[in-house]
Amino acid sequence: xxxxxxxxxxxxxxxxxxxxxxxxxxxxxxxxxxxxxxxxxxxxxxxxxxxxxxxxxxxxxxxxxxxxxxxxxxxxxxxxxxxxxxxxxxxxxxxxxxxxxxxxxxxxxxxxxxxxxxxxxxxxxxxxxxxxxxxxxxxxxxxxxxxxxxxxxxxxxxxxxxxxxxxxxxxxxxxxxxxxxxxxxxxxxxxxxxxxxxxxxxxxxxxxxxxxxxxxxxxxxxxxxxxxxxxxxxxxxxxxxxxxxxxxxxxxxxxxxxxxxxxxxxxxxxxxxxxxxxxxxxxxxxxxxxxxxxxxxxxxxxxxxxxxxxxxxxxxxxxxxxxxxxxxxxxxxxxxxxxxxxxxxxxxxxxxxxxxxxxxxxxxxxxxxxxxxxxxxxxxxxxxxxxxxxxxxxxxxxxxxxxxxxxxxxxxxxxxxxxxxxxxxxxxxxxxxxxxxxxxxxxxxxxxxxxxxxx
Amino acid sequence: xxxxxxxxxxxxxxxxxxxxxxxxxxxxxxxxxxxxxxxxxxxxxxxxxxxxxxxxxxxxxxxxxxxxxxxxxxxxxxxxxxxxxxxxxxxxxxxxxxxxxxxxxxxxxxxxxxxxxxxxxxxxxxxxxxxxxxxxxxxxxxxxxxxxxxxxxxxxxxxxxxxxxxxxxxxxxxxxxxxxxxxxxxxxxxxxxxxxxxxxxxxxxxxxxxxxxxxxxxxxxxxxxxxxxxxxxxxxxxxxxxxxxxxxxxxxxxxxxxxxxxxxxxxxxxxxxxxxxxxxxxxxxxxxxxxxxxxxxxxxxxxxxxxxxxxxxxxxxxxxxxxxxxxxxxxxxxxxxxxxxxxxxxxxxxxxxxxxxxxxxxxxxxxxxxxxxxxxxxxxxxxxxxxxxxxxx
Numbered sequence: 058x059x060x061x062x063x064x065x066x067x068x069x070x071x072x073x074x075x076x077x078x079x080x081x082x083x084x085x086x087x088x089x090x091x092x093x094x095x096x097x098x099x100x101x102x103x104x105x106x107x108x109x110x111x112x113x114x115x116x117x118x119x120x121x122x123x124x125x126x127x128x129x130x131x132x133x134x135x136x137x138x139x140x141x142x143x144x145x146x147x148x149x150x151x152x153x154x155x156x157x158x159x160x161x162x163x164x165x166x167x168x169x170x171x172x173x174x175x176x177x178x179x180x181x182x183x184x185x186x187x188x189x190x191x192x193x194x195x196x197x198x199x200x201x202x203x204x205x206x207x208x209x210x211x212x213x214x215x216x217x218x219x220x221x222x223x224x225x226x227x228x229x230x231x232x233x234x235x236x237x238x239x240x241x242x243x244x245x246x247x248x249x250x251x252x253x254x255x256x257x258x259x260x261x262x263x264x265x266x267x268x269x270x271x272x273x274x275x276x277x278x279x280x281x282x283x284x285x286x287x288x289x290x291x292x293x294x295x296x297x298x299x300x301x302x303x304x305x306x307x308x309x310x311x312x313x314x315x316x317x318x319x320x321x322x323x324x325x326x327x328x329x330x331x332x333x334x335x336x337x338x339x340x341x342x343x344x345x346x347x348x349x350x351x352x353x354x355x356x357x358x359x360x361x362x363x364x365x366x367x368x369x370x371x372x373x374x375x376x377x378x379x380x381x382x383x384x385x386x387x388x389x390x391x392x393x394x395x396x397x398x399x400x401x402x403x404x405x406x407x408x409x410x411x412x413x414x415x416x417x418x419x420x421x422x423x424x425x426x427x428x429x430x431x432x433x434x435x436x437x438x439x440x441x442x443x444x445x446x447x448x449x450x451x452x453x454x455x456x457x458x459x460x461x462x463x464x465x466x467x468x469x470x471x472x473x474x475x476x477x478x479x480x481x482x483x484x485x486x487x488x489x490x491x492x493x494x495x496x497x498x499x500x501x502x503x504x505x506x507x508x509x510x511x512x
Numbered sequence: 513x514x515x516x517x518x519x520x521x522x523x524x525x526x527x528x529x530x531x532x533x534x535x536x537x538x539x540x541x542x543x544x545x546x547x548x549x550x551x552x553x554x555x556x557x558x559x560x561x562x563x564x565x566x567x568x569x570x571x572x573x574x575x576x577x578x579x580x581x582x583x584x585x586x587x588x589x590x591x592x593x594x595x596x597x598x599x600x601x602x603x604x605x606x607x608x609x610x611x612x613x614x615x616x617x618x619x620x621x622x623x624x625x626x627x628x629x630x631x632x633x634x635x636x637x638x639x640x641x642x643x644x645x646x647x648x649x650x651x652x653x654x655x656x657x658x659x660x661x662x663x664x665x666x667x668x669x670x671x672x673x674x675x676x677x678x679x680x681x682x683x684x685x686x687x688x689x690x691x692x693x694x695x696x697x698x699x700x701x702x703x704x705x706x707x708x709x710x711x712x713x714x715x716x717x718x719x720x721x722x723x724x725x726x727x728x729x730x731x732x733x734x735x736x737x738x739x740x741x742x743x744x745x746x747x748x749x750x751x752x753x754x755x756x757x758x759x760x761x762x763x764x765x766x767x768x769x770x771x772x773x774x775x776x777x778x779x780x781x782x783x784x785x786x787x788x789x790x791x792x793x794x795x796x797x798x799x800x801x802x803x804x805x806x807x808x809x810x811x812x813x814x815x816x817x818x819x820x821x822x823x824x825x826x827x828x829x830x831x832x833x834x835x836x837x838x839x840x841x842x843x844x845x846x847x848x849x850x851x852x853x854x855x856x857x858x859x860x861x862x863x864x865x866x867x868x869x870x871x872x873x874x875x876x877x878x879x880x881x882x883x884x885x886x887x888x889x890x891x892x893x894x895x896x897x898x899x900x901x902x903x904x905x
Binding site: 217218221222223225230237238239240241242243246250251256262383421422423424431432434437440441442444445446447448449450451453454457483485486488489492493494498501502505506507508510 | 627696713858
């Protein structure tokens with residue numbers, strides 16, 4: 058069976074083939090498509106998220122003291138309750154409809170790289186805004202801008218406890234000694250370990266500490282919004298990785314931005330993130346040639362992401378490692394919906410309970426509950442982490458149940474075999490599909506197959 | 513063997529091409545002998561449990577100086593255990609176990625992992641059971657799996673990884689099973705046969721599917737758990753049900769210990785889950801609880817000092833909780849290093865006084881008769897086993 062770059066690109070760089078749209082013709086089409094993955098102009102802003110949170114909180118306070126709830130608080134509560142599943146739905150809709158899918162895959166990659174998690178319901182809105190404010194605007198730009206935007210976004214400040222960090226010698230700490238105010242290292246540590254240089258890089262506890270001191274002042278509250286609080290700032294210059302920042306020359310947010318820019322351009326960051334991209338898109342064990350080619354471009358361009366993507370998209374390893382990766386549950390469901398010819402508007406119109414059974418619950422059973430990565434390191438990459446008896450059972454169940462749940466008429470499995478694989482299917486699958494007892498089982502066989510679960 | 517017959521029918525001589533003996537479920541049929549009656553459950557507490565708050569060394573006067581709102585001691589609701597240590601109030605449901613001699617702990621323990629204080633590397637080292645001689649990203653396979661490899665009479669059923677997520681502690685060459693309490697699978701015979709055909713040349717999918725098909729037919733419904741500790745209870749109830757059958761080893765994890773801020777709330781919820789899981793294991797295991805040892809282990813401890821957010825940051829020495837009828841409970845194990853000036857690790861963390869792997873090793877020695885040499889060289893390479901702490905009953 059023969060197939061070309063278009064099929065390869067759809068399967069490996071996007072969310073698979075669709076009977077509704079042709080795959081991208083060439084690398085230029087793939088790279089140009091990333092520009093479509095910018096922020097949704099109608100998306101919620103942080104200010105709106107805070108309004109909802111404050112309204113909800115006012116209702117809780119009123120209820121506790123036995124007073125009538127202020128107008129709007131009930132609606133705010135309902136809105137918050139539906140946010141996680143509606144966030145998943147809008148993400149699935151965009152991914153299913155995007156003809157190429159590379160941009161949406163990158164959004165998924167970078168959102169996972171900068172994992173955030175709203176543990177308290179009042180922050181659900183921030184979790185929605187994070188992607189439109191911190192990821193999408195920069196997915197086709199420079200890494201340093203995304204790094205700064207993500208690590209100073211209110212959702213990140215809340216998630217990694219930056220909002221409770223105070224310089225031990227700050228004006229505030231000196232004024233209120235009885236409160237024993239001090240540093241919280243969480244964001245500073247993850248900024249180096251997870252978000253940029255990687256844990257194997259040569260930074261030390263002292264760098265974590267000084268970066269934490271440099272980050273003091275970043276604040277967020279639903280009432281006050283994002284602000285830089287001079288009174289929280291640890292006085293004096295901080296030395297991070299041998300470079301000095303702050304100490305009054307420019308001050309505040311500019312010093313933090315300068316430090317993030319320098320960290321983003323370091324060779325360790327180029328290496329760590331090039332490898333991470335290669336692991337995600339190509340193989341759990343990518344070739345040194347590919348990683349080095351991407352890292353070299355990163356170093357030469359100061360982390361200009363489109364140029365790094367170009368190396369990935371045009372490298373021969375993309376073809377030679379076909380099916381080395383397993384689709385993560387979100388990608389798997391999107392790919393399944395695309396292969397079935399389901400459209401975004403159909404999903405947008407689904408009753409929430411049906412969407413819950415079709416996507417929300419299944420990805421949880423497959424091991425990727427939406428908004429609930431266990432830690433700031435996000436989801437694992439290794440194929441073994443995703444295919445075990447309990448999680449493969451969930452994928453097989455999805456293949457059997459969801460097509461019938463969403464479609465009045467199932468596709469002919471023999472036609473689907475062609476449209477979903479474009480010539481890449483294995484002989485075993487091609488042998489088995491026509492022998493299924495029903496269309497439902499034929500479709501299930503396609504969607505449950507290793508060919509379809511791998512990319 | 514019905515499944516294999518169908519495959520024979522389907523593939524004919526092609527079956528000769530794949531190694532039947534290497535198949536995990538074939539082993540379970542061929543060597544069904546059980547490795548004794550003792551049971552080991554390992555619970556990984558992901559996120560770094562604050563040992564100094566879970567088991568509070570209130571007898572050390574420095575504790576009060578380092579912590580003002582956390583680790584409040586028996587005067588403020590913690591439960592005195594022995595005049596030096598006190599149990600966090602949220603572990604009260606486990607106090608009767610301590611009194612009956614079914615709950616113990618070892619303080620100031622750690623893996624060999626030091627200084628970078630990364631959760632993810634810390635957990636990888638804890639589950640790999642290796643020392644610092646290998647870079648973290650090169651460590652593959654878990655120590656429970658290496659124990660299976662040297663244990664006589666094991667089958668795939670001997671060890672169970674419980675929950676949706678992969679447990680690295682059980683990954684490796686030895687066959688084991690994994691399943692989640694909520695999982696299910698029902699296939700028509702034709703669909704099953706065709707799927708087996710499609711997966712046949714892909715060992716990752718083939719083995720997982722074989723496991724799913726077999727396990728889904730065997731496991732019994734554990735019933736619906738409710739409330740905020742439902743997930744932990746379901747994991748424990750399912751583990752107990754398998755340990756009552758042919759399994760002797762089970763591993764699962766409880767997340768949510770990373771208490772950088774508002775520790776009393778964060779840690780309280782996590783301790784509720786841990787207590788509920790241990791009690792559910794005890795309830796589910798019934799008489800088998802007497803031959804069971806539960807080890808609840810975390811990647812590292814947390815800073816001795818409270819931070820500016822009512823929480824604690826990543827540290828080094830931590831605590832190991834042990835429960836079960838096979839444990840000599842009601843005892844505090846481990847040497848207390850002190851919290852004074854010069855006694856802390858790097859001036860900030862509880863100083864580890866013993867390798868946490870030594871406790872796991874002595875448990876395996878006592879429960880399953882694993883020889884010292886295998887423990888120090890194969891299962892925990894580089895471990896100095898030291899003397900028997902005597903924590904088994």
